[in-house]
Amino acid sequence: MTDDLAYAGVAGQAAAVRSGEVSARELTELLLARIERYDGTLNSFTAVMAEEALAEAGRRDAASPEERGPLHGVPVAIKEENDVRGRVTTFGTAANTRPAPADSEVVRRLRAAGAVVIGKTNMPEFGLFPFTESSAHGSTRNPWSPDHSPGGSSGGSAAAVAAGLVPAAIGGDGGGSIRIPAACCGLFGLKPTRGRVSTAPQPHLWWGLGVLGPLTRSVPDSALVHDAIRGSLPGDMFRAGEPAGSFTAAANAEPPRLRIGWSTRPAARGVRPAPEVVEAVSATAGLLAELGHHVEEIDPRYPDPTPAFVPQFFAGLRTEAFAMDDYARLERRTRETVRLGAWVRPGVTRWAIRRGEKTAARANRVFDRVDVLLTPTIAGLPPAGGRLAGTGAVRASLRSMPMIAYCALWNVTGNPAASVPAGFTDGGLPLAVQLVGRRDDETTLLSLAAELERARPWAARRPLPAA
Numbered sequence: 001m002t003d004d005l006a007y008a009g010v011a012g013q014a015a016a017v018r019s020g021e022v023s024a025r026e027l028t029e030l031l032l033a034r035i036e037r038y039d040g041t042l043n044s045f046t047a048v049m050a051e052e053a054l055a056e057a058g059r060r061d062a063a064s065p066e067e068r069g070p071l072h073g074v075p076v077a078i079k080e081e082n083d084v085r086g087r088v089t090t091f092g093t094a095a096n097t098r099p100a101p102a103d104s105e106v107v108r109r110l111r112a113a114g115a116v117v118i119g120k121t122n123m124p125e126f127g128l129f130p131f132t133e134s135s136a137h138g139s140t141r142n143p144w145s146p147d148h149s150p151g152g153s154s155g156g157s158a159a160a161v162a163a164g165l166v167p168a169a170i171g172g173d174g175g176g177s178i179r180i181p182a183a184c185c186g187l188f189g190l191k192p193t194r195g196r197v198s199t200a201p202q203p204h205l206w207w208g209l210g211v212l213g214p215l216t217r218s219v220p221d222s223a224l225v226h227d228a229i230r231g232s233l234p235g236d237m238f239r240a241g242e243p244a245g246s247f248t249a250a251a252n253a254e255p256p257r258l259r260i261g262w263s264t265r266p267a268a269r270g271v272r273p274a275p276e277v278v279e280a281v282s283a284t285a286g287l288l289a290e291l292g293h294h295v296e297e298i299d300p301r302y303p304d305p306t307p308a309f310v311p312q313f314f315a316g317l318r319t320e321a322f323a324m325d326d327y328a329r330l331e332r333r334t335r336e337t338v339r340l341g342a343w344v345r346p347g348v349t350r351w352a353i354r355r356g357e358k359t360a361a362r363a364n365r366v367f368d369r370v371d372v373l374l375t376p377t378i379a380g381l382p383p384a385g386g387r388l389a390g391t392g393a394v395r396a397s398l399r400s401m402p403m404i405a406y407c408a409l410w411n412v413t414g415n416p417a418a419s420v421p422a423g424f425t426d427g428g429l430p431l432a433v434q435l436v437g438r439r440d441d442e443t444t445l446l447s448l449a450a451e452l453e454r455a456r457p458w459a460a461r462r463p464l465p466a467a
Helices: 009-019 024-042 050-062 105-112 153-160 180-187 221-231 247-251 277-289 306-320 330-338 348-370 394-405 408-413 442-455
Strands: 045-048 073-077 114-122 170-174 186-192 211-216 259-262 294-297 371-378 417-424 432-435
Touching: 009 024, 009 221, 009 442, 024 045, 024 050, 024 073, 024 153, 045 153, 050 114, 073 105, 073 153, 105 114, 105 170, 105 221, 105 247, 114 153, 114 211, 153 170, 153 180, 153 211, 170 186, 170 221, 180 186, 180 211, 180 417, 180 432, 186 221, 186 442, 211 221, 221 247, 221 442, 259 277, 277 294, 277 371, 277 417, 277 432, 277 442, 306 348, 306 408, 330 394, 348 408, 371 442, 417 442, 432 442
Parallel strands: 073 114, 073 170, 259 294, 259 371
Antiparallel strands: 045 114, 170 211, 186 211, 186 417, 371 432, 417 432
């Protein structure tokens, strides 16, 4: 067993177990050894479930062929905001101490598909800011450059996948928190349509803003995991419409000729994209034109998402913060943010959700002209670490703006959006672009992103030396 297997991705590792090339236990042992070797530096995991994972892998090996699902024997990691039975759901804090009595629905579905849960991944406290730094669990480093941030809030999940510690890890996205770390770590990250993946046992994730989904090295891997976890439950506050079909089939199909509009204008005021980011979008637009699509620069005429986003942001935080066992153990910056959001009462939250639908109606007018919108994912390059050090709520929010300027609007609207790798800077830092589609049209994004991956492959490049 070599590093080639560690970097083989979800589909590659599933195929290796299915063929008998490796057992689920042997694969789990390989990845546990990589976690032990590398994660002391990266700090992507908050909890490594070695004993439980090996036992679960043993059960997978003993399963009959009829009991084997599409992710059979594949180790995965879970972001700290999701319940894993017997483990504390920390939300990145030191304020919660109770082990979860049962798996969340997304974890249950992963296990039902045959996956092996290997551990839980780091996040900033409650995912408030797009930098994976906390007083409870420390800072996560970017595998491509340890002096840089992996982004956030799903930075632990992104770092673990980029480093070949797991082939897939669950993240959450309430303002870019799947797409931002995917961009910083050279991964593919799809924020699905609102309501596509159940948030149970919670009825929502930051009200209308948040969704769950995986971070992976490749587009087909993302589609495979999404097909395993997607679907709503009666208790979910939001429910997506039916997609066009299998995500896996879409990722393996050639897209039709599409109308693609591109823009580097951010939806947030006062943010200017870096030259390398503008060049990445321009180069991707050129490549899409070469692939036969109709591509043109457009003005998306973004509406201001702030009135809908900010109240739901505050309401989501207050819901989670007040559910903790020991509120006093929250970071000072978090308690300050809770106080700043005290004006967001239930009526304000309901108003913000309604305002979000009006914002969505305006934002989605762009799809009268195009099938897919191409933008930057983040305005700059992956930032240096320590962005939250010494900051209060206001200063941390200002430092976050270049990270969320292209992402947060699409959380307000509920549209699917994906961060797609777009090469590297001369200094070896990942570049990325964002593809945005109509609601319930993840399949078009997956087909188009997979076409880009075939034309400009990225998954074979590795950040760590051979073990």
